[in-house]
Structures are given as C-alpha cells and as structure tokens.
C-alpha cells in the first residue's frame with residue numbers, strides 16, 4: 231500500500247543544499263508580514279532597476295520554476311524524469327492585455343508543443359484562456375452582451391488562437407490542458423474548450439478542460455459534459471482541481487449582490503472533488519482524468535478508485551499532478567509506485583513570473599495546512615540524512 235510519509239523517496243531528487251533552501255524558503259514564507267514586505271520590496275526593486283534578479287533566481291525562482299526559457303528548463307525536466315515524474319511546461323506570464331501580447335502567448339504555446347514533441351517527459355502542455363484574449367472581452371462574451379463589430383473581430387481572433395493551439399496539439403499528439411479561471415469568464419472559456427473537444431477529441435483525448443470543484447455547480451456540469459460527449463461521440467479530457475480564486479469569487483459576489491458560486495464550506499468542496507474523481511474513474515473509458523491536487527486524501531482516494539475499477543496504475547487516461555516545488559511527498563511516492571505523475575513546471579522571464587511566485591508565497595503564508603506539512607516533511611528528511 232502506498233504511503234506519502236516516505237521522505238527518502240519524496241526528496242530523492244533533492245540534494246542537501248536544495249533541501250536546505252526549501253527549508254528556509256517555507257520557513258520565510260510562513261510569515262505573512264515577511265511576504266507582504268517582500269512583495270512590496272521586490273516590486274520596488276524592479277521599478278528602480280536594482281540587481282535583485284540573481285537573488286530571486288537562486289531562491290524562490292529555482293525552487294518553483296524550471297527556468298527562464300524552454301531550453302533552460304530542460305535540466306529540471308530531466309531531473310524529474312529520472313524519478314519517472316513528468317512535466318507540463320507552463321508559460322507563467324500573466325495579466326497581458328494587448329493583441330501583441332496574445333500573439334506572443336500563442337507563439338509560445340505553439341513552440342512549447344513542438345518542444346514537448348522533441349523532448350522526453352513532457353506529455354502535455356497548458357495555457358490559460360486569458361493568455362489568448364482580453365479579460366474584459368471574455369467577460370462580455372460570458373454575459374452574452376452584444377459585441378461591437380471591432381469586438382466581434384477581436385473575439386474571432388481569440389477563437390482562432392484556441393484553435394491553432396489545439397490543432398497543433400492534435401497534429402503532434404501532445405494533449406493540451408486549458409486552465410480554469412474566474413467564474414465570470416468561465417462560461418465563455420468552457421464553450422470554446424467544448425468546441426475544441428468536439429473537434430479534436432474524436433480518436434482520443436487531445437484537449438482537456440479544467441473543473442474547479444469549489445464551485446457548487448461543477449459536478450452537475452461534469453455530468454452534462456459527459457452526456458454531451460456520449461451524444462457527440464468524442465472523448466472528454468478533464469483536469470479536476472479545487473479552485474484558486476475563492477476569496478476573489480466570494481468578495482465579488484458579496485459586492486455585487488449575487489449568490490456566491492463557491493461551496494458553503496471546505497467539506498463540500500472536498501466531497502465534490504472526490505465525487506468528481508469517482509465519476510471520472512467509473513467512466514474512464516470515456517473520460518481522461520488529471521487530478522491536480524496537493525491533498526493527500528484525494529490522491530490516496532484516487533489510487534483506491536483505480537484499484538476498485540481495475541484501472542492499471544500507469545493507465546494513460548489517469549494522471550496525478552502537483553506544482554513543481556510543492557508536495558514532492560505525493561508526487562515522488564506515487565511515481566515510485568508506478569502511477570502517472572506530472573508536475574506543472576512554470577517557466578518564463580524572472581520579472582514576468584513574479585506574480586506567479588508571489589501567489590505561491592502568499593498561499594503558503596500559514597504554518598497550518600500545506601506549508602506546515604511541507605516544512606515538517608523537509609525537517610524529517612534533513613534529520614534522517616544527518617543520521618546516515
């Protein structure tokens with residue numbers, strides 16, 4: 231039976247110096263005031279063109295990112311692959327607004343697919359809907375508002391960008407995942423991704439959508455998608471996550487006076503998360519699943535479901551996924567037992583990936599929960615190595 235407590239396996243890819251860096255990093259980010267001050271100082275340092283890049287690179291960047299470029303990320307990809315852990319390269323440049331930015335993102339997404347097809351250990355690529363089109367436009371389409379002629383033209387370009395990425399994914403046989411974002415743009419993104427699934431998932435799954443189970447309507451949507459896929463004769467690709475924008479969702483709903491799309495409590499999110507895993511594994515011949523989670527119980531539950539439905543551990547329709555730099559105890563113990571594991575490996579210019587890094591730091595500013603668990607495992611492994 232698999233255990234996530236084996237720290238020797240969990241940190242087998244980490245040298246003593248990597249472990250020490252991880253220890254100090256998680257210790258530091260556990261302090262909310264440090265993260266708050268650090269965030270302001272870093273932003274200021276970049277504005278003043280101070281030479282902070284190398285300090286960031288040797289600490290937080292190297293811990294959470296593959297490199298500044300695809301080529302630079304090869305080392306991390308190779309290192310993970312030694313332990314049978316694969317990579318999804320995630321071009322983590324966010325908050326873009328112009329057509330030139332979106333065309334650059336498109337180019338990057340296409341290059342990443344080509345790179346994945348030539349490099350071992352990259353079974354998927356990923357992109358965010360807001361990397362391909364303007365947030366406000368997605369919002370307008372989501373609300374089914376009338377578009378101006380210029381906006382219609384702009385929207386057609388967004389559709390074309392989605393299509394180009396999915397067509398290339400299909401051509402090269404490298405499936406692509408589309409991340410989920412805020413609920414007030416998600417219907418528009420869902421419609422686009424569904425069209426892509428209809429078009430490119432005829433023989434096997436090439437396009438995956440993401441379902442955020444912190445939304446109380448997603449289990450019903452999953453079942454709707456399943457019916458659609460049966461009717462339309464295509465396969466369903468689903469990345470199942472809990473969801474990353476809870477506070478923002480709740481605040482907006484409160485401010486604008488509508489019912490929050492978020493579940494009443496964590497228990498309800500956990501329940502739906504596990505029900506989604508159950509539904510996917512029950513129907514694994516039709517649904518390809520990627521469980522994006524750092525939750526040990528969910529990961530464990532998925533191994534039990536695979537056993538229950540006689541799905542072999544390395545079945546290509548079932549993947550476990552964690553972020554690079556987090557929850558190695560889950561990733562490496564699963565891969566050691568033969569399960570398919572893929573890490574999200576962000577890459578991009580240091581300055582551009584700062585929002586991603588700051589988010590990682592912010593979500594770890596609590597010694598309870600995830601950070602506490604990461605820290606205690608790191609400390610346990612450091613102790614074990616000292617005793618050797």
Ligand SMILES: Cc1cc2nc3c(=O)[nH]c(=O)nc-3n(C[C@H](O)[C@H](O)[C@H](O)COP(=O)(O)OP(=O)(O)OC[C@H]3O[C@@H](n4cnc5c(N)ncnc54)[C@H](O)[C@@H]3O)c2cc1C
Nearest residue numbers: 409410444471472473474495496499522523524525551552
């Ligand atoms: C590989 C991968 C890909 C991801 N892709 C996406 C993506 O495309 N879109 C996206 O939004 N996120 C994405 N995430 C982030 C993910 O949604 C979660 O924020 C993160 O993984 C933490 O959830 P967890 O399953 O690891 O477990 P846990 O740490 O057990 O759960 C924490 C999560 O539970 C939910 N939660 C916490 N408190 C409450 C509460 N009071 N009420 C209701 N729900 C609550 C929230 O979603 C919170 O993030 C991804 C994560 C991974 C690992």
